[in-house]
Amino acid sequence: MIVVTGGAGFIGSAIVWRLNQRGEKDIVIVETIDKSSKWKNLAPLRYADCIDKNKFVEMLESGKFHNTITAILHMGACSSTLETDEEYLTANNYNYTARLAQWCADHRRTRFIYASSAATYGNGEHGYSDTEDELHTLQPLNPYAVSKHRFDLLAKNKGWFSHIAGLKYFNVFGPNEYHKEEMRSVILKKYPDIRDKGAMTLFKSYRSDVKDGEQKRDFIYVKDAVEMTLYFFDHQDKNGIYNVGTGIASSWNDVASAMFGAAGKKAVIEYIPMPDQLKDRYQYYTCANMNKIRDAGCDYTCMSLDSAVKEYIGNYLAKNAFLGMK
DSSP, X not given: OEEEETTTSHHHHHHHXXXXXXXXXXXXXXXOOOOSGGGGGTTTOXXXXXXXXXXXXXXXXXXXXXXXXXXXXXXXXXXXXTOOOHHHHIIIIIIHHHHHHHHHXXXXXXXXXXXEEGGGGTTSTTOSOOOGGGGGGOOXXXXXXXXXXXXXXXXXXXXXXXTOEEEEEOEEEOTTOGGGGGGSOHHHHHHXXXXXXXXXXXXXXXXXXXXXXXXXEOEEEHHHHHHHHHHHHHOTTOOEEEEESOSOOEEHHHHHHHHXXXXXXXXXXXXXXXXXXXXXXXXXXOOOOOHHHHHTTOOOOOOOHHHHHHHIIIIIITTTOOTTOO
C-alpha cells in the first residue's frame, strides 16, 4: 500500500495520477476533510481509500497499518507563503511531518519522501545548493518557509537523511492547481485575462538592478516534478535532501511571452505595484542547483518552459480539465 498525504492537492494528486498510469491502485489518500474544490482532482483517479489526516496519524501510531505500507509520499502541508499563523504552521508542517518521519524511522520497510520547498533558500544569498551541511546557513523569508526549513534541520539532526528523501520543489505549475487560491501560478491566474482581454499584469520590480518583469524563477511543470519525485520512490537507496527544478531561471516576462504564444496573441503587459506585504518577502531570483540530483542518477529531462505552458493551456486550462480526465 502506498500512502500519499495531500493526495487531493496539487502535486499530491499529480503523483496519484502518475502512479495510476503505472498500474498502482492500492493507494491511500490522506487529506484534510473540507469543502474546498481540490476534491475535483480526485474524481478521475483510482485509489483504495481516503482518510482524514488527523485520523490517519493516530491509526498509524496505534499500529493499524503494521507491515502494510510500502511508502509514504508526504505532500500534505499548508503551502501559503502569506500564512502568518506560526502555531498553525508548526502543527501542520513541522510536527505532523515529524510524527510521520519518526514512524518511518521505526519501520524501515516504509519509504518516506517528503516535500520541502525552495522557499527555504530565502533571497538566495547563500545560493541554491541542496547540500545538507549548508542547511543551517539558510534564512527563509516567511513563516511557511521557516516551518519547512525547521523540519529539514530536524531531519538532519536526527540522522534521518540516511534513509529518507526530502525534495525542495521550486516553482511548480500545471493542472490540478485550481484550488490553490492566491498560491495558484501566474499562468492559471492570468490566462483568463489573456483569453478574454488580450492583456495581463505583472508586478513591478523594486530593485534598481532588476527591470519590471525580469524577476526570475526556476519554473517546473508538475508532470516533470512528479517524474523526479518518483525517481526516489523507485530508488530507495537515494537519500538526503534534493532540489526539484529545471536548473534554468526564467523571467516573468518569459512566462508571459509563452502564455501569449500559446494563446496565439500579441503580448500586452501592464506592470502594477506589488502588495506591501510581499515587498520584504519577495524572491527576485531562484534557480535550482541540479548537481546533486544528477549525481544521484536522476537524469530526467524537463520540458521547456514554452512547451510546458503550451501543454498546460492547450490541454487543461482551455478545456477546464484535470489530470486523468478523458
